[in-house]
Amino acid sequence: MNDDNPMRDDNVSHADHPTSDDNRPSDETGTRDDVVRSGTQTWGGNVTHEETGARDRKVAHSGTRTQAASVTLEDARTRDENVTRDGHRTRDQYATREESRTRDEHMTPGESRTRDENLAIVRDVAGRLAVPGVVHRTVTAPELVSLLAAGPPREAWHHLSLDEGYPGIVLLFAELGHTDPRAGEIAHAYLSAGAPHAAAAAAAPDGIYRGIPALAFAAAAAARRPGEYAKLLANLDEIIAARTSGLLQQENARLDAGIPGVRLAVYDVISGLTGLGRYLLSRPAACRPAAVAVAEYVVRLSRPVTVDGHEVPGWWSPDGATQDTRLHPARGHLNLGMAHGIAGPLALLALAHQHGVNVPGAGEAAHRIAEWLLSWVRTDAYGPHWPALVTFEEQVAGAAEPSRPVRPSWCYGAPGIARALQLAARAFGRPEWERTALEAVRAAVTRPVTDPRMTGDGGVCHGYAGLLQIIRLMARDTGDPALVQATAPVAGRLAGLFRPNSAFGYGLRLPGGETIPRAGFLEGAAGSALALLGHATGRQATAWDSALLLT
Template identity: 35%
Template sequence: MAQSLAQGAAGIALLHVERAHARLGPWSVAHRWITQASSGDVSAADTTGLFLGAPAIAFLLNTTPTAFNARYSDAWTTLHAHVTALAHRRTDTALARMFRGDLPTFAEYDVFYGLTGIGAYLLRSDPSSSALERILNYLVTLTRPLETDGRSLPGWWVGHDPRRGHSAHFPGGHGNIGAAHGITGCLLLLAQTLRRGISVEGQPEAIRSICEHLDVWRQDSAAGPWWPEHLTVADLDTGHPHSHGPGRPSWCYGTVGIARAGQLAGIALDDSALQRSYEDALYRCLTDPIQLAQVTDTSLCHGWAGIFQTAYRSAHDALTPHLHNVLQPLGDALSAHARPGSPKGPGLIDGDAGCALSLTTLATDQAPTTGWDACLLID
């Protein structure tokens, strides 16, 4: 648990590193949490990813201020070597799976434990590495259709249900559209790298392909566009999603994360029309009281903290100023609902640490000095 960025000491340490960076707290507290997160053997097994094990601790150490780098440089260098090797192993495994024609799982490509998350770390720490290049090439390939059981499916179609099990509601698996476990997370990394001048052959076309898929499944309503969280085989056959309306606004599955990814795609492709369309989708979502009424907690994953942090980043990249108008009411909602002692615990993704980090952005009206929200790929 200590090595978990999602729920453990590693994620809590991010909060205290950010606070120390911003001169809102002492470095001694941050160091204590870093020590707790990195105590014991740090796993670099193939089941680890950005939110667990060596990649999580390496990401944490990469956020420490320059003045303290010497204290952690040896540990980071060792961890980084393990993460680089992990990235190559995991890419080899994924490419072998593709060659066999099997369906992937969330763990292969998602932000939390898959290659997209490992790529997010490498984008921060080693952007010119062959490991990141191979991950980007893999993601480009992932956007191509996969022929299985006599039919063509999106390359990211997984063979399990949204809870990673098997149920009668998802025969033949599903296609996930969310940022946390779906194709939108892959789009975030592809757009963030291209935006920074890092690309591989076919990357712009892959970004376009994902955006075209999102266009196909975009649902328009009086309150604005929305997207289904996931698709079934039956949805593909009928051309209509089984869901009848937008889910709660969130980074992980909802319009908020999807719209940020689409906005970044527009920026990366220098396509102002695409960028504006997703900015409008985000604005309409965040000004719809019916959608906002579905938000029930303050978490980063699917609560007010993630909504505010994503909106803050989106507003500061926006072509038009109207997104700035939602920041004050969203900040008010975050402040009104924030209470210490979250029932989900003190962790980053669902608990107090993530909420406190977004509150820090709200209080300072500045982007994170550590870039901690790169773990969500919204920076």
């Protein structure tokens, strides 16, 4: 996912089903189980495909309907942010109560102005994303799909994806919906657009970023009151727990047989057990046994295995870190990153501990993982950093060729690894791990960033949005002055990447230098807006960053 890693996995998933016709006031929405009929496999509730097909220009909005004309990609790129087009209302309608509720009386005029400017960007992005059918048509426009195909492998759209699909965009409106009921209605519209695709995904072996788990994560975020989406979530939780148990059974059988080599997609955050385990930790008691079993599996995964007569960590994988087999290490590798590497399971052990899941051997497993990560730390003039991966040969030799720091991001590099170390340090009483973590992030924000893939990327995965969220969380937890001071400049860089003439304001920077519109959470506008919103308000109503194993 990080273009800095030449051997990374870019295969992350990232209907034209339009918005829901649910136009009820919030006190009439009940438990929102019209999204799915409980106890059946009839997804989409009482809204038929014909009905939704006729509504792709409508969005429920506080008792009114705004008309969204069919917007072409060229229209979206060139329309002025301050005018309406074919009846599409201005984005200022999405002003939230956060602006008045969170104004800090101690702010300087400059700080207040900057905060208001950031919130204006969030409102603008929300307006651009307000109509599911228009968003879907924009990201699947042939010219955009062809541009995307020229870069590393990724999907233009997947209906049930946190990366680029309906659930990922739900997360932005779910966060806004805790203070603005209108945004909550749009979140519901996106869930209603995605729900008809759930039946086809029920048997798919998906992780938290795709399919049933992605829909469930989004629905849990969108629930503003106890019981909202309860039946839907109960059905989805049952599917997810069963999927997790089946995957654990296969993995435990492999470990019992002494077969080394774990597939990245089996254990990682994006596609595997780590992401599923984090979701299960947040769910009711019925999901707790599956969450415990995932934590127990991570303990087993941390134990050494023997490969070709050499003892290596249990997370050694025969996989490459990209679909391009020409770039596969001949004898596999050990991945350090948060998205696909061992930093994710380390964070999961720490978060499980915070949630009262204390499985035997968790502390020892965290020690093995953290100390291994620290053994591969590199230092330059600015401070610590890590490579993206360690090859089998490097692990056996105990040394690697010098490498430049990978760009400071969530998926690979110092910020994601540092957050995992910080969580583990606090969970298991190892302050020295946190000291290194803080040093690494201080270095990441002071080291000049010249890589154009970072300087032009506002996304959560490998751009400024993910970096901002990590800095903000670590500064909040420690009060570290350097990180507190770094949040505003990083937020400024993220805000500076907003492009009013692009379809969604933010997008994905391709290796060739062009930035293309992306709407979703991981690489698109929804994620960028979420990070900017959290910085501007200092608040966060939903646990959207738990999908990143940051909380």
